[in-house]
Amino acid sequence: MTALLPEGFHDRLPPFADAAAAVEARVLEAARLHGYERADPPLIEFAQALASRLKAGGLHDAVRFVDPVSQRTLALRPDLTAQVARIAATRMGHHPRPVRLSYAGTVVKLRASQLAPAREWRQIGAELIGLDSVAAATEIVRVAVEALSAAGATGISIDFTLPDLVDTLAAGPLPVAAEQVGPLRERLDAKDAGGVAAIAPDYLPLVEAAGPFASAIERLRRLDVHGVLASRLDGLEAIAAALGDGVAMTLDPTERHGFEYQSWLGFSLFVAGPPREVGRGGTYTLIHEDGREEKATGFSLYADAIVATAPKAERRRLFLPVGTPHADGAALRGQGWVTVQALEADDTPQAQLCTHVWTGGVPQRL
Amino acid sequence: MTALLPEGFHDRLPPFADAAAAVEARVLEAARLHGYERADPPLIEFAQALASRLKAGGLHDAVRFVDPVSQRTLALRPDLTAQVARIAATRMGHHPRPVRLSYAGTVVKLRASQLAPAREWRQIGAELIGLDSVAAATEIVRVAVEALSAAGATGISIDFTLPDLVDTLAAGPLPVAAEQVGPLRERLDAKDAGGVAAIAPDYLPLVEAAGPFASAIERLRRLDVHGVLASRLDGLEAIAAALGDGVAMTLDPTERHGFEYQSWLGFSLFVAGPPREVGRGGTYTLIHEDGREEKATGFSLYADAIVATAPKAERRRLFLPVGTPHADGAALRGQGWVTVQALEADDTPQAQLCTHVWTGGVPQRL
Numbered sequence: 001m002t003a004l005l006p007e008g009f010h011d012r013l014p015p016f017a018d019a020a021a022a023v024e025a026r027v028l029e030a031a032r033l034h035g036y037e038r039a040d041p042p043l044i045e046f047a048q049a050l051a052s053r054l055k056a057g058g059l060h061d062a063v064r065f066v067d068p069v070s071q072r073t074l075a076l077r078p079d080l081t082a083q084v085a086r087i088a089a090t091r092m093g094h095h096p097r098p099v100r101l102s103y104a105g106t107v108v109k110l111r112a113s114q115l116a117p118a119r120e121w122r123q124i125g126a127e128l129i130g131l132d133s134v135a136a137a138t139e140i141v142r143v144a145v146e147a148l149s150a151a152g153a154t155g156i157s158i159d160f161t162l163p164d165l166v167d168t169l170a171a172g173p174l175p176v177a178a179e180q181v182g183p184l185r186e187r188l189d190a191k192d193a194g195g196v197a198a199i200a201p202d203y204l205p206l207v208e209a210a211g212p213f214a215s216a217i218e219r220l221r222r223l224d225v226h227g228v229l230a231s232r233l234d235g236l237e238a239i240a241a242a243l244g245d246g247v248a249m250t251l252d253p254t255e256r257h258g259f260e261y262q263s264w265l266g267f268s269l270f271v272a273g274p275p276r277e278v279g280r281g282g283t284y285t286l287i288h289e290d291g292r293e294e295k296a297t298g299f300s301l302y303a304d305a306i307v308a309t310a311p312k313a314e315r316r317r318l319f320l321p322v323g324t325p326h327a328d329g330a331a332l333r334g335q336g337w338v339t340v341q342a343l344e345a346d347d348t349p350q351a352q353l354c355t356h357v358w359t360g361g362v363p364q365r366l
Numbered sequence: 367m368t369a370l371l372p373e374g375f376h377d378r379l380p381p382f383a384d385a386a387a388a389v390e391a392r393v394l395e396a397a398r399l400h401g402y403e404r405a406d407p408p409l410i411e412f413a414q415a416l417a418s419r420l421k422a423g424g425l426h427d428a429v430r431f432v433d434p435v436s437q438r439t440l441a442l443r444p445d446l447t448a449q450v451a452r453i454a455a456t457r458m459g460h461h462p463r464p465v466r467l468s469y470a471g472t473v474v475k476l477r478a479s480q481l482a483p484a485r486e487w488r489q490i491g492a493e494l495i496g497l498d499s500v501a502a503a504t505e506i507v508r509v510a511v512e513a514l515s516a517a518g519a520t521g522i523s524i525d526f527t528l529p530d531l532v533d534t535l536a537a538g539p540l541p542v543a544a545e546q547v548g549p550l551r552e553r554l555d556a557k558d559a560g561g562v563a564a565i566a567p568d569y570l571p572l573v574e575a576a577g578p579f580a581s582a583i584e585r586l587r588r589l590d591v592h593g594v595l596a597s598r599l600d601g602l603e604a605i606a607a608a609l610g611d612g613v614a615m616t617l618d619p620t621e622r623h624g625f626e627y628q629s630w631l632g633f634s635l636f637v638a639g640p641p642r643e644v645g646r647g648g649t650y651t652l653i654h655e656d657g658r659e660e661k662a663t664g665f666s667l668y669a670d671a672i673v674a675t676a677p678k679a680e681r682r683r684l685f686l687p688v689g690t691p692h693a694d695g696a697a698l699r700g701q702g703w704v705t706v707q708a709l710e711a712d713d714t715p716q717a718q719l720c721t722h723v724w725t726g727g728v729p730q731r732l
Binding site: 020120317347 | 370371372373374375376378379380381383384386387391394398399400401403404405406407408409410411412415430431433434435436438440442453457458462464466467470471472474476477478485486499502505508683692699704705706707709710713714717718
C-alpha cells in the first residue's frame, strides 16, 4: 500500500529524471543567453496574493491549507507566472524596464482534468516584464523556439491566437450586448456555428477563421473592414516574418482555452511527438501594489512533455573493480567518465548497468 | 499586503537564484560522475507512506491536507530521503544492489524551528542503497566532499557521530534500564554531566568525548574495554584515512540531534562562512513492502547555505542596440555571450545591467 502514489502524482526514475533535468537546464540556458535571469519564488504563498496579481487571473483548483503561524490561508502555486509577476512588481519594482526573468519550478493542482491528468508538474519559462509590443512578443516567441530546439525537440510549430479579439470587435464595429460577450466567446471557442449565429451572426466568419497562418490572416483582414484589428494582424505578420520558414505556424483567432489572462496575443507550442501542446505564452497585464497596471509577455514550457520527444542519450558507465585506487577513478572522472566503483567483490559491470570496465590503461567496452 | 510572503518562505532573486541553480547543478554533476542517477519523486504523497519508509523515521511537522480524489491524507514531503528509499524499495526493488540515486527537490515544513527558520528549502543529495559498510560510507563522504568542493565551497570540515553508540553500550557492557536509555541519550546530547551521572555514571567519559578526530577516537578506544565499539572505530578511522588531510575532521560521538533515523554512522558537513551545517548524512535502514529491512548510506546538502559562500561569478551582459540583426545576436550568443536586445530606442546598457555593448565588430566593455 505504501508503494502507491496518489492519483496524478508520479515518480520520475533514471534515466528519464536525468533527461528531464537536462531538458530543463537547456531551456533555462537558452533563456539565459538572451539575458533572462532566474527568479525562484517559494512553492507556497498567501492564497490571496497568488490570486490577485494578474489581471483576469484567478486561483483555480489550488491546494490550500491554513497556516498555523499566520492563521491565514496559504496555497501551493498552480502556476508560476503570477509569482514572477509579483516579484517584478514588488521586490524588482525599482528595476528599469523591461525586466527579463526565467524560472523553473513545481506547480500543483488539487484536482486533475481529463485533458491534463497530472496534478504536479514542472513549469519552465521566461517573462519579459514591461512590454507587450511586437518586438517583445517576437523575442519571447524566438526564445521559446530556441529553448525547444536546444532541448532536442523537432517539428516545432506555433498556433497563435488573439485572446481579446471578441472583446475588441464587440466594443467596436460589431457590437454585442455585454452579457452576451461571454456566451459568444464560448460558442466561438467551441466552433459552434449554430450557437454563434443565434447570438451574433456577424461573427460567423470567425467560426471558420482558424487554419494555416497566411490564409487565416487573410480571412481576418477581409472581416476587419473597420481596421480595428489592423495593428494586431500587422503584429502577427511581423512576428511570423521574424521567425522565418523553420517554424510551422497556424492561427486560431478565437481559441480562448488556457488563455484566460492573456491580452492581445497568445500562442501554443507543439513539437513532433506528443499530441498535446508542450508550452504556451502570450501578452498579459500585471497589477502593482498601487493598482497600476503593467504590460508583460512570456512563455511557459512543460518539461515532461518535451523529454518524451528528446533523443535518448547513450548511458556510458565505467565499472571500476574493487580495489581500484581512488586517484585512478578521479583521473577517469576528470576525463569525463561516469565511474561506478565496485564496493564488494561480487558486484559486476552488468549489475551496475555499465558499458565499460577499467582494469588499468584504456576503458574496455563490454 | 499581497507583496508579503508567509513567514519562513522566501523569493530567490537574480543573481542569487542563478547561483543557487548553478550550485545545485554542480553538486548533482559530482554525484553523476560517481554513477548516481537522478530520481525525482513527487512533492506530495500519502502521509502514511512518507512516515513508514525509514526505520525510526517519522513525519514531523509536514503540511497535510485531505485529498478530494482519494479522501486520504496527503502530505508535502519534509525530507527527500524517505521518498528515494521508497523508490529504491519498490519501483527499483528488482535492480541489483547497490543502487545509486541522486536528487534535488523542494521540501516543506508546516512550522519552522528557531535553528531553522525557513519552512521551505532545496534538499540535494545522493543515496547508496543496499550497503552501509565502511566502503559505502567512504564513497558517500567522498562524493559529499567533492560536491561541496565543486560547488565552490572552501574550508570543508566533517563532524562525525555514532548515532547508535548509547544503544550499543547499553545493550552490552554498560547496561542501562530500557526506560532510561532515552533520557540518558538526551542528557549526553546536552553534554549535561550532572544529568548523565544521575542516570548512569559509567557514561560520564562520553560527556567529554567530543573533539578533534584523532583524540576523540583515542578516548573512545580507552572507554571501549570490551571492544563492542571496535568495528565502528576502525570504520571511522578507515574513512578518515581515505579522506586524507584536505578535510578537517571532528568526532562528537553522542550527538543525536538531526540523526533520528541514522544507524552506526552520522556526519555533519561544514564549510567556511556559514555558522550552521550545510549538509549531513550517514547510514540508515529502509523498510520494504514485505517488512524486510535494507541498509543504506547517503547525504543531503542545503543549496542556500552553500550558495552564500560560493565565489561570485561576474555578470557579463552584452547590450545589443535597437535594430541589431537577429543573426548577429545569434552569432554572439554562439560565442558564449549573454545578449540583451534593446526593444525600444530609449533602453540603455546601464538600465539592463550590461557590462558590454555591441555596435559591430568586437564587444566593447563599458
